[in-house]
Amino acid sequence: MFSFFKKKGSNTEESVLPDYPQVVRPSGQVEVLSAPAEPETPSTEELETDFIDDTLMDPTSTLDPVDVSILDEAAILYANEQDRDARELIEAQLQSDSATDIELWLMLFELYQLQDEKQLFEQLALQFVMRFERTAPIWRDSGKKVKAAPETQGVMSLPPLIDITHTRVLLQQLQQLLKKFEEVTIDCQAITQLAPEGCKLLHQALTTVRKSNKKLSFRSAAVFDSALNGKLEVGRPSPDDLVFWLLKLELLQWLDDQENFENTAVDFAVTYEVSPPSWEPPKQVVKPVTPAHLQTTAFTADEDQFALDGVYTALKTAELDKLVEFAKERSTISISCLKLERIDFVAAGHLLHMIVQMQQQGKEIHLRHVSHLVGALFRVLDMHAFCRIHYRK
Numbered sequence: 001m002f003s004f005f006k007k008k009g010s011n012t013e014e015s016v017l018p019d020y021p022q023v024v025r026p027s028g029q030v031e032v033l034s035a036p037a038e039p040e041t042p043s044t045e046e047l048e049t050d051f052i053d054d055t056l057m058d059p060t061s062t063l064d065p066v067d068v069s070i071l072d073e074a075a076i077l078y079a080n081e082q083d084r085d086a087r088e089l090i091e092a093q094l095q096s097d098s099a100t101d102i103e104l105w106l107m108l109f110e111l112y113q114l115q116d117e118k119q120l121f122e123q124l125a126l127q128f129v130m131r132f133e134r135t136a137p138i139w140r141d142s143g144k145k146v147k148a149a150p151e152t153q154g155v156m157s158l159p160p161l162i163d164i165t166h167t168r169v170l171l172q173q174l175q176q177l178l179k180k181f182e183e184v185t186i187d188c189q190a191i192t193q194l195a196p197e198g199c200k201l202l203h204q205a206l207t208t209v210r211k212s213n214k215k216l217s218f219r220s221a222a223v224f225d226s227a228l229n230g231k232l233e234v235g236r237p238s239p240d241d242l243v244f245w246l247l248k249l250e251l252l253q254w255l256d257d258q259e260n261f262e263n264t265a266v267d268f269a270v271t272y273e274v275s276p277p278s279w280e281p282p283k284q285v286v287k288p289v290t291p292a293h294l295q296t297t298a299f300t301a302d303e304d305q306f307a308l309d310g311v312y313t314a315l316k317t318a319e320l321d322k323l324v325e326f327a328k329e330r331s332t333i334s335i336s337c338l339k340l341e342r343i344d345f346v347a348a349g350h351l352l353h354m355i356v357q358m359q360q361q362g363k364e365i366h367l368r369h370v371s372h373l374v375g376a377l378f379r380v381l382d383m384h385a386f387c388r389i390h391y392r393k
Contacts, residue, residue, distance in 0.1 A: 071104055075376030078111075079344045080173050086373075087111045098131055106372040106391075109137045154181035158224070159314035159346040160190045164197040166314070169345045171205050183215040188224035190315050194231060196243050203247040210253065210282050221255055234267045242272065253281045305334040305368070314346035320354065327358055338369035338392075343377065352381050359386045366390060 070093045077086035090108045093100050105128055112121040118139055125136035154177055159166045177184045209216060218224065228251070231244035245268050252261040258279060265276035306326045312319070327333045343351070355365050365387035370378065375391055378384065 071101070071107070071376055072380050074104070074107060075373070075380050076169070076345060078107075078373045079342065079348070079377050080169070080176070081342070082176060083111060083115065087115070094127075098127070102132060103372060103376070105131075106137065107376060110371055110373050113139065154184045155187060155219075156184060157187040157189070157313050157315035158191055160192045160317065161195065162191065162193070162198040162202060163195040164201055166346050166349075167198040167201045170314075171201065174205065174209075178209065178214050183217065185217045185219055187219040187315060189220040190317070191223050191227050194227055194244065196240055199247045200243045203243060203250055206247075206250050206254065210250070210280075213283055215282070216254060218251070218254060221251065224251060232267075234271055237272050245271070246277070249277050253279065256281050305336045307336040307338070308340040308343075310339065311341050312343040312347040312351075314344065317347055317350040320347065320351050323351075323354055327363060331363055333358060333363055333365045335365065335367050336369055337367055337371070337374065340371070340374055343374060345377070348377055348381055348383075352378075352383050352386070355383065355386050364388070 070089060074086040074089050077083075077089065087108065090104050090111070093104060094108065105124070108124060109121060109128075112118075112124065121139050125139075128134075128136040156170065156174055156177055158170065174184065174186075206216075225248065228244055228248040231241055232248065233241070245264075249261060249264055249268065252258075252264065258281070261279055265279075268274075268276045306323055323333075323335070358365055366389075367378070367383075367387055368390045370389055370391050372391060375389060378389060383389065
């Protein structure tokens, strides 16, 4: 798992980011959600109202280890908005082995639908019928449908917690954005906690990017700077704090704040009795971005369900927190994912944390109308161990 943290062909193409530590999942059989029941042809009324029936998935079947790794990798590629890479990965697996688990087939159907590839969708449907002897998913030309998230405009949000797990995923996203855009904005608005290992990895990455003359700008950099200041104490040469000093000095170079850099460098030298890093700002400095208005998608909740709507990233975890209030007086929690287009690793982990807490309180949680692309990420996080997942038909 997580082989996607290194770009395919990285032996010939130099990466601007440092190598990432390997993460190994526990060995043994991996439980997954079983195949959905055969879909029924939706009526015109259903298409117009955007209603898609769903079916309960029980984690009773197992996948071949090869299918497990491909499904996990494709799930996180999609979560990171690398739709084309996810599609090519699944296509290659189906071409090499048509006996691949049905879940990968259903994920590919959704990718074709999102990318408006009707001809490929129909070709896959014929193969699907022959392989599984059941009706294939239906192409939806009319009515509302789940759509792909808009293309990112070179903006990446740092999560509330800068630890090694979240940082590794975000640096993969940063590398992809730097290849696609001339300039990338890093939003620091959500930062609240800093862990040494994550900050070390982020410091190494920012240093490498700066020396490769890539353009970065920082939105709400004062939030990041304040969090770092809380970790620093002049005259206390703690080895654990060293990385916070170095990351602050690196951030100040990106912000082109030489006066603050020199003052911090003196404090650093006094504290650790070593020479500080040299002042080497990026050749083309991008001035800090002033905080922008954060647009959020409001949840629509009635007395029966709590709705997720749109795309969720680390910056929108506060929207997920509204689930706590919704669940307070309920013993059964129904969460509609009908309009959930995409959720990244950080936001999904935040959602899982809340679900675990509710489950420990004795509540029963249902995730309904989950797409197979989103559900695959939930599977990576073993979310089905704490709630019941209902996939779209």
